Amino acid sequence: MSPLALAGTTFAASAVEFVEAATIVFAVGVTHGWRAAIGGALAAACTLALLVAIGSPIAANIERDVSWIQLIAGPFLIAFGAWWWRKAILRYAGRKAMHDERAIFEREVAALRAQQAGGFAVAFQGVFIEGLEVAIIVVTFAASAPALAMWSSGGALVAFLVVAAVAFALRAPLARVPENLLKTIVAVMLLALGTFWSGEGLGRSWPFGDAALALIIASYALLTVLLVALVSKLGQPSATRSRNP
Numbered sequence: 001m002s003p004l005a006l007a008g009t010t011f012a013a014s015a016v017e018f019v020e021a022a023t024i025v026f027a028v029g030v031t032h033g034w035r036a037a038i039g040g041a042l043a044a045a046c047t048l049a050l051l052v053a054i055g056s057p058i059a060a061n062i063e064r065d066v067s068w069i070q071l072i073a074g075p076f077l078i079a080f081g082a083w084w085w086r087k088a089i090l091r092y093a094g095r096k097a098m099h100d101e102r103a104i105f106e107r108e109v110a111a112l113r114a115q116q117a118g119g120f121a122v123a124f125q126g127v128f129i130e131g132l133e134v135a136i137i138v139v140t141f142a143a144s145a146p147a148l149a150m151w152s153s154g155g156a157l158v159a160f161l162v163v164a165a166v167a168f169a170l171r172a173p174l175a176r177v178p179e180n181l182l183k184t185i186v187a188v189m190l191l192a193l194g195t196f197w198s199g200e201g202l203g204r205s206w207p208f209g210d211a212a213l214a215l216i217i218a219s220y221a222l223l224t225v226l227l228v229a230l231v232s233k234l235g236q237p238s239a240t241r242s243r244n245p
Contacts, residue, residue, distance in 0.1 A: 006152055008189070009137075009189040009190065009193065010138060010152045010159070011155035012159075012182050012185055012186045013133070014134045014137075015163055015177075016179055016186060017130040018131070018160055018163040018164070019179060020104075020179075021041070022174055023104055024127065025038070027109045028126075031109055031119070033119060037119055037120075040120040040121065040126075044125075044127035045131065047128060048131040048132065048135050051135050052135050052153060052156070055139040056139055056152075057149075070197040071198065073140050075194065077140065077190045077197065078191055079194075080136075081186075081190025082187075084183055085184075085224070087183070088180065092180070092184070092232075093231035095231060101179065137152075137190075188220045188224060192213060192216040193213070196212065196213050196216055
């Protein structure tokens with residue numbers, strides 16, 4: 001498997017989650033002060049980093065047959081990716097509102113101003129919950145592909161640094177990040193990796209070896225386009241239904 005594919009998937013998934021976490025941190029900063037916002041965010045980031053630092057080496061170095069780990073991790077990634085995939089299809093088909101960080105920021109600010117919860121706790125909870133998905137993905141990748149564990153962790157770290165740097169430079173929610181597209185890409189990648197590892201766990205020898213992953217990704221991408229078109233068409237009211245009896 002290409003280490004760049006693994007790192008790229010982790011980077012995209014992490015970037016999406018960290019952008020959402022940044023929105024919460026900015027909302028806390030505006031309403032409860034930046035000391036509480038940054039302190040809570042850093043505490044959550046350190047906690048998540050500790051979980052990954054402990055979990056990844058353990059997952060990568062446990063003596064075991066990798067195939068049965070892949071047989072567990074594969075379906076898990078498929079289920080995880082399908083959750084993101086379903087929402088992406090509904091969004092692009094017009095059946096679900098697009099993810100809008102600006103609108104989410106405004107709702108967070110309104111909610112925080114109406115409640116008395118401490119800013120530190122809100123920032124910590126927001127960053128920790130958003131980042132927990134990243135930690136789970138990184139540890140899962142480490143268990144399924146021990147030789148590439150550092151690539152997975154590296155992708156998450158680079159995403160964190162990039163999002164943090166951009167957020168600090170702009171000092172505003174990252175509303176222009178194409179989150180909807182990124183989530184769709186991540187969903188396709190997770191589905192493809194889950195399918196690939198499930199096949200390897202079952203002892204299947206994929207045609208073209210690791211290059212088969214690119215074909216699986218292309219297949220899921222094409223299926224995504226077709227499903228968006230189908231769901232969009234099904235969601236449109238027919239002329240017959242709109243007529244008065």
